[in-house]
Amino acid sequence: MTSSQSQRQRAQDMKNLDSLVLINKPLNPEIHYIGELQTPVIVIDDFTTDLSALQNYANQIDFNLDKGSYYPGVRAKLPRDYVIEVLNQVFQLIYDVYKIPKNLRIKPQATYFSLINRPPESLTTLQRIPHFDTPAPYYFALLQYLNDSTHGATAFFKHQPTGYERITQANMDNYFRAAEPYLQALAPFPAKYFVDSNEYYQQYHQVDYKQHRLVIYPGNLLHSTLVDQQTDIDSNPSSGRLTANIFINVT
Numbered sequence: 001m002t003s004s005q006s007q008r009q010r011a012q013d014m015k016n017l018d019s020l021v022l023i024n025k026p027l028n029p030e031i032h033y034i035g036e037l038q039t040p041v042i043v044i045d046d047f048t049t050d051l052s053a054l055q056n057y058a059n060q061i062d063f064n065l066d067k068g069s070y071y072p073g074v075r076a077k078l079p080r081d082y083v084i085e086v087l088n089q090v091f092q093l094i095y096d097v098y099k100i101p102k103n104l105r106i107k108p109q110a111t112y113f114s115l116i117n118r119p120p121e122s123l124t125t126l127q128r129i130p131h132f133d134t135p136a137p138y139y140f141a142l143l144q145y146l147n148d149s150t151h152g153a154t155a156f157f158k159h160q161p162t163g164y165e166r167i168t169q170a171n172m173d174n175y176f177r178a179a180e181p182y183l184q185a186l187a188p189f190p191a192k193y194f195v196d197s198n199e200y201y202q203q204y205h206q207v208d209y210k211q212h213r214l215v216i217y218p219g220n221l222l223h224s225t226l227v228d229q230q231t232d233i234d235s236n237p238s239s240g241r242l243t244a245n246i247f248i249n250v251t
Contacts, residue, residue, distance in 0.1 A: 021082050022049045023089050024212075031097060034156055034205040035165045039221060040097050041156075043207055044090075047214040051146055054082060054244070058113050058146070058237040072118035072127050072193075072227075074235060078111040078244055086142060086214070086246060094216060100138055100250050109139070109247040113146075116227060117235040123191040125183050130157040130194060130201050132167040133219030138250035141219050143243055148211040151241040152195075152226040155206040159222060160199055166220045193227040209241065219247065 024046045032041045063074035091106055118127070133139060143154065158165045161178045182200045197203045206226065207215050217223070225241070227233070234240030 021051070021054050021085060023047065023085065024049045025089075027089065027093070029093060032205065032207075035158060036163075037165050039166065039218060041205070041207065041221075042090075042093065042097060042214075042216040044214040044216075045210065046212050047089075047144065048212050051212065054079070055146060055237065055242070058242060061113075063113065063115060063235065063237070066112070070124065070127050070131065071114065072123060073114060073116040075112040075114050075245075078113055078246070080111075082244065083108065083111045083246055086144070086244075087248070090142070090214070090216065094140060094250075098138065098140075098218070104138065104250045107249050107251060109249050110245070111247070112245045113237070114243045114245050115235055115237060115240045116225065116232050117240070119233060120192045120227075120229065121190065123193070125187050125191075128186060128191055128194055129179070129183070130155075130159075130222040130224040132222050133247065134249075135167050135169045135172050135220050136249055136251075137168070137220070139219040140248050140250070141215075141217055142246040142248065143215045143217075145209045145211055145213045145215075146242040146244055147239070149239065150228075150231055151209040152228045152232050153206040153208045154215060155203050155224055155226050156217075157197075157201040157203050157222045157224065160202055165204075165222060166218065167222065168220060193229070194224050195226045 027044055030043045032043060034041050057079060061076045063076045066075045133141060159175060162175055164171055164175055167175050232241040
């Protein structure tokens, strides 16, 4: 296929994408109030009715290491039409559930396809513990599971020494000080993904990977993927733990 043919094919795929990424309306959101803080997490099953065009698109683009984060894998840009459609359908729900002041506006921060591909022995120390995205109060992750196969869940954790479930500007410095001894103790041991509770991080909720499911949660919650080494460490968009990740800040 020539370069011009490839460009025409991609343009056609984008046209198809716009028509085939169909939202299953009316939405049927479930609000899970998790942890001691009873933080709302929005789960919408069967959010979409057909993901084949989006999956095909993911199979035709290049994934690259995300050098701006600690994500243990590769990412590629989501199609703009998909991002706009998702946000159009759920923005009012986000405002209502999280009681966001009406004068604040949504600002997309990053929009990615994501695939975990790092073997456990290559992980850095910070990739071996639950993380938070930002301490900003109205920063949210919108996560859609795209493949029709079994993959690791998204789990939420409490930092046991401090009792923190959410990391804010007010408690962030104290959290880092309290977490540092564990990071130092962890460093000499063989690297592995964090998939179990221990005396430092206690899992208290998880959302299983299920095709078409959309999950929305505050980015300051401590969370992690429960990586299944048999199915999740895979750079192939057709078989790996393919997700669509939209990060927004409301300011």
